[in-house]
Amino acid sequence: DTGVSQNPRHKITKRGQNVTFRCDPISEHNRLYWYRQTLGQGPEFLTYFQNEAQLEKSRLLSDRFSAERPKGSFSTLEIQRTEQGDSAMYLCASSLGGDPRTDTQYFGPGTRLTVL
């Protein structure tokens, strides 16, 4: 068990460029979550996958954002035409699923995006 990994750890881009982040969950974890965390705030829920199915998207996830989990393993989060307001830490988490009383989300270290 190597934990949740995210790549890259840091990304600096110019406004208007597209960026893509990758998340590798813990092996055999069925659920995968994306959050966004801005400075001085707690993580905000963006979207959630059960295996390869994207089951919920936050209103925070505008049309410029898209997430995929094509084979139910790793996931990608793409932001098109980045804006300065997209600058944030993007967190990924995974969990085994099953009984919600025992299900626990494990978080990756995050990808810090800076839009110039």
Added chain:
Amino acid sequence: AQSVTQLGSHVSVSEGALVLLRCNYSSSVPPYLFWYVQYPNQGLQLLLKYTSAATLVKGINGFEAEFKKSETSFHLTKPSAHMSDAAEYFCAVSPNTGGFKTIFGAGTRLFVKA
């Protein structure tokens, strides 16, 4: 709708003193409640969670929290602070029908003075 309010964005204690981080929640359904800790350059780590069993929940590193429905609170405590406890702490809530949409508070940064 669910929400979480953490009282105090910064808390400073002396080493060996009691740690008390406050969290109040709002939920239209019975909630699950969580405390996470975030060390610099690391991912969030679950400290403890309440899932409608015992109201006093014990977690890792000597932390515990008590669920008080009448006060809609879930405050985090530790009897004796250690320097290594310095970090950011987040309270979070999710509906007890499934924990996938977790709502986090804004966080409280704990400083521990020698």
